[in-house]
Amino acid sequence: MIKVENLTKRYAGFTAIDDVNFEVQKGEIVGFLGPNGAGKSTTMRILSCFMPASTGRASVAGFDVFEQSNEVRKRVGYMPESNPLYTEMRVNEYLHYRARLKQVPRRHRKDRIERVKEQCGLKEVERKIINHLSKGYKQRVGLADALVHDPDLLILDEPTIGLDPHQIRQVRELIKNLGKQHTILISTHILPEVEMTCNRVIIIHKGRIVASDTPANLTKHVKSGGATVIEVKGINPAVAEKQFWTIPGIQSVQSERVDDGYIRCTIFPNTNQDLREAVFEKAISNRWAIRELSRQRQSLEDIFVELTRGVKKQEEEEEA
Amino acid sequence: MSGLWVQLRRELSAYFVSPLAYVVMVFFLAMTGYSFALVMEFFNRGPLDVSAGPAFFRTGLFWFPLLFSVPVLTMRLFAEEKRQGTIETLMTAPISDLSVVLSKFLAALVFYLLLWLPALCYVFVLRWVADDKTPLEWGTTLGSFGGVILIGSFYLSIGVFASSLTRNQIIAAVVAFALIIVAFFSGFRAFLQGSGWQQKVVEYISAFQHMDEWTRGIMDTRRIVFYLSLTAFMLFLTHKVVESRKWK
Numbered sequence: 001m002i003k004v005e006n007l008t009k010r011y012a013g014f015t016a017i018d019d020v021n022f023e024v025q026k027g028e029i030v031g032f033l034g035p036n037g038a039g040k041s042t043t044m045r046i047l048s049c050f051m052p053a054s055t056g057r058a059s060v061a062g063f064d065v066f067e068q069s070n071e072v073r074k075r076v077g078y079m080p081e082s083n084p085l086y087t088e089m090r091v092n093e094y095l096h097y098r099a100r101l102k103q104v105p106r107r108h109r110k111d112r113i114e115r116v117k118e119q120c121g122l123k124e125v126e127r128k129i130i131n132h133l134s135k136g137y138k139q140r141v142g143l144a145d146a147l148v149h150d151p152d153l154l155i156l157d158e159p160t161i162g163l164d165p166h167q168i169r170q171v172r173e174l175i176k177n178l179g180k181q182h183t184i185l186i187s188t189h190i191l192p193e194v195e196m197t198c199n200r201v202i203i204i205h206k207g208r209i210v211a212s213d214t215p216a217n218l219t220k221h222v223k224s225g226g227a228t229v230i231e232v233k234g235i236n237p238a239v240a241e242k243q244f245w246t247i248p249g250i251q252s253v254q255s256e257r258v259d260d261g262y263i264r265c266t267i268f269p270n271t272n273q274d275l276r277e278a279v280f281e282k283a284i285s286n287r288w289a290i291r292e293l294s295r296q297r298q299s300l301e302d303i304f305v306e307l308t309r310g311v312k313k314q315e316e317e318e319e320a
Numbered sequence: 321m322s323g324l325w326v327q328l329r330r331e332l333s334a335y336f337v338s339p340l341a342y343v344v345m346v347f348f349l350a351m352t353g354y355s356f357a358l359v360m361e362f363f364n365r366g367p368l369d370v371s372a373g374p375a376f377f378r379t380g381l382f383w384f385p386l387l388f389s390v391p392v393l394t395m396r397l398f399a400e401e402k403r404q405g406t407i408e409t410l411m412t413a414p415i416s417d418l419s420v421v422l423s424k425f426l427a428a429l430v431f432y433l434l435l436w437l438p439a440l441c442y443v444f445v446l447r448w449v450a451d452d453k454t455p456l457e458w459g460t461t462l463g464s465f466g467g468v469i470l471i472g473s474f475y476l477s478i479g480v481f482a483s484s485l486t487r488n489q490i491i492a493a494v495v496a497f498a499l500i501i502v503a504f505f506s507g508f509r510a511f512l513q514g515s516g517w518q519q520k521v522v523e524y525i526s527a528f529q530h531m532d533e534w535t536r537g538i539m540d541t542r543r544i545v546f547y548l549s550l551t552a553f554m555l556f557l558t559h560k561v562v563e564s565r566k567w568k
Contacts, residue, residue, distance in 0.1 A: 050411055050412050070414050079409075084404050086334070086404075097330050
């Protein structure tokens with residue numbers, strides 16, 4: 001659906017994205033992840049034909065974004081970062097105007113507008129002036145606009161920014177549902193969002209892609225992940241540590257006293273192996289009372305920090 | 321081109337939801353109405369050596385509202401889209417940059433014509449009260465309104481251009497006003513130091529003189545071409561400014 005080759009965008013003085021390559025298949029929900037200023041919005045603006053790249057090529061549904069911009073525009077629903085709307089218009093009025101502008105044929109127009117209002121939960125506010133709506137509803141109007149011409153590809157730039165937790169959940173739910181019929185490229189700098197909604201993540205940092213995989217695979221690839229945590233009673237920390245060191249493949253053990261005479265040990269493996277069973281056996285054979293045994297889940301956040309740190313190190317080395 | 325029509329409708333409706341448009345309308349109506357009342361009063365006192373048309377269009381009460389209302393009508397067009405960010409949703413819809421520029425200009429022009437519509441009443445009133453209808457031939461009336469449209473288009477295109485330069489409406493209005501004033505007053509050098517080639521040049525560009533010709537029913541194609549090409553040139557510049565996001 002999207003094909004990006006060697007895409008570079010330079011503004012006067014700095015490079016926003018640098019030789020970026022990626023592909024998005026039909027039906028995927030892809031999260032575009034990166035810190036602020038990483039080049040997410042720039043890439044999305046190029047894909048939505050707002051501005052062309054300095055060099056490189058990008059195509060959507062087989063049409064070049066620069067050469068066949070009009071064809072691309074008909075197939076892309078784009079919601080920019082700040083969700084700009086004509087706030088003096090009423091919801092119905094705005095959607096009708098956008099549908100006409102996006103060349104939805106007259107005979108389908110009414111049905112399409114009714115459909116997106118239903119999808120986005122706008123039925124009860126359809127007659128209201130956009131300016132009088134809450135931020136969550138405005139966001140839905142933006143989504144409805146992006147959807148109204150039934151595009152093959154949805155490009156959503158930070159769709160949940162500035163919403164309260166309840167609204168964020170609703171918008172995420174909505175996006176997940178939309179993913180059943182549309183290909184979606186969604187940008188965010190909030191990590192749980194990607195984990196919850198996307199089936200693939202592209203991590204971009206300082207204009208370069210540093211990783212691209214499913215959230216699960218990314219988690220696997222991280223070295224030294226998945227420490228096991230156990231809380232036991234009836235021994236002192238030093239003894240417990242000594243016992244856990246006898247398990248093969250251990251990198252390090254930390255322990256601390258917690259309440260009610262329990263101690264909490266964190267056991268880090270050398271590789272990405274799961275130590276829970278071994279730790280359990282060890283505690284049972286010593287007849288320690290257990291109240292918790294769990295494996296720390298490697299979050300995207302750790303991966304993200306690790307990957308972007310890697311880039312930083314590289315740069316420092318290059319500078320040196 | 322269907323995009324142009326859709327966008328034109330949107331721009332026009334935007335005028336009518338803003339209180340500013342109504343303020344401009346009232347101001348405009350008051351000024352032209354007062355101007356007309358003055359002309360009527362002078363004619364009541366005794367015979368004048370000019371006819372009603374030129375008398376009406378020569379006064380500051382005609383030019384003043386014209387010069388002032390144009391920047392107010394155009395300042396919002398691009399500046400507000402840029403400030404709100406709606407320029408992004410607009411420019412990623414299947415509509416060409418040129419259609420956007422034209423739709424905004426045409427919306428301003430239509431609104432401007434609406435401002436002038438009540439002035440047609442003055443002609444009917446005058447024909448109704450005057451015994452001698454000759455100075456109020458339809459030719460001179462048509463000429464006068466043609467002039468109002470041509471000069472208006474040029475000034476409006478300046479305003480659209482100024483609005484495309486900035487995201488601040490006030491700056492857009494001030495820039496437009498400054499440019500329009502320069503365009504208007506450069507035609508007055510004739511009265512200051514009028515001789516030889518300078519006078520010739522000024523004659524070509526003086527809106528004041530052109531308006532005077534039109535109100536007397538003189539249709540000079542040079543003037544029509546002059547204003548149409550200037551309008552086209554300003555819209556061309558605007559188009560380039562809007563397009564410039566692609567070269568930055």
